[in-house]
Amino acid sequence: MITRRHALKTTAIATAACATILPALAADTNTPIAAVPTSTAPFTLPPLPYAFDALEPHIDAKTMEIHHDKHHGAYVTNLNKALAGHPDLEKKSLEELLNNPHALPETVRTAIQNNGGGHYNHSLFWQMLSKNGGGEPKGELARAIDKYFMNFTGFKDELTKSALGRFGSGWAWLVIGTDKHLSILSTANQDTPISLGLGAPGTTAGADALKGRYGTNLTHTPLLGIDVWEHAYYLKYQNRRPDYVAAFFNIINWDYVTDRYQKLAS
Ligand SMILES: [Fe+2]
Numbered sequence: 001m002i003t004r005r006h007a008l009k010t011t012a013i014a015t016a017a018c019a020t021i022l023p024a025l026a027a028d029t030n031t032p033i034a035a036v037p038t039s040t041a042p043f044t045l046p047p048l049p050y051a052f053d054a055l056e057p058h059i060d061a062k063t064m065e066i067h068h069d070k071h072h073g074a075y076v077t078n079l080n081k082a083l084a085g086h087p088d089l090e091k092k093s094l095e096e097l098l099n100n101p102h103a104l105p106e107t108v109r110t111a112i113q114n115n116g117g118g119h120y121n122h123s124l125f126w127q128m129l130s131k132n133g134g135g136e137p138k139g140e141l142a143r144a145i146d147k148y149f150m151n152f153t154g155f156k157d158e159l160t161k162s163a164l165g166r167f168g169s170g171w172a173w174l175v176i177g178t179d180k181h182l183s184i185l186s187t188a189n190q191d192t193p194i195s196l197g198l199g200a201p202g203t204t205a206g207a208d209a210l211k212g213r214y215g216t217n218l219t220h221t222p223l224l225g226i227d228v229w230e231h232a233y234y235l236k237y238q239n240r241r242p243d244y245v246a247a248f249f250n251i252i253n254w255d256y257v258t259d260r261y262q263k264l265a266s
């Protein structure tokens with residue numbers, strides 16, 4: 001188990017980014033992780049696992065630099081500020097902070113949901129993208145997508161519809177429930193799918209349907225997410241969110257998504 005007050009340092013950058021928020025998944029890899037103290041703050045900004053211009057022409061370098069260094073960086077800074085003075089909360093993992101927001105003190109609940117959610121969502125997002133991405137998944141994930149969405153086109157259409165239907169800022173997700181069922185849903189602002197199990201925020205599209213099907217105690221974990229905040233695309237695409245979402249499918253890191261699926265579905 002990774003000590004909460006220790007940042008991660010490893011030669012495998014992607015593994016370090018993953019381990020920052022998902023120590024359980026990181027423990028499944030064979031990559032040794034050396035924990036070294038670099039800060040007294042509970043959470044640190046994981047490095048981008050590729051160069052700022054790696055996703056050109058689909059996402060431009062300046063957008064990636066501002067998105068990672070400034071926006072994600074601010075979520076981490078403000079999460080640490082919200083936790084300061086709450087030693088009981090500082091000991092918790094990011095997942096523990098987010099998966100039951102109603103258990104958080106009211107004075108810091110919104111700050112932790114917004115900034116902790118921003119840290120969680122973006123830490124995953126960088127790894128879900130690759131300059132060698134795109135195409136379609138293979139193997140078990142491909143068969144699961146066919147099972148729940150008819151085929152890849154059905155999946156792509158539903159995720160696109162969710163991304164374009166999100167009013168204002170938020171995310172569209174492919175998630176897996178604890179019953180292994182795959183679903184598409186959209187969350188507002190920096191709400192995360194892992195917060196849905198014990199009472200979804202009222203603005204989360206799809207949450208009511210999930211509750212109706214499973215009750216309120218089923219946990220959903222994201223496999224793939226599209227950030228549809230304007231900060232993710234405005235420099236290149238301005239108001240053309242459909243063009244950004246279409247380009248997103250050219251850089252999906254299906255190897256990473258498939259690896260997450262296999263670990264969570266097994
Ligand atoms: Fe973002």
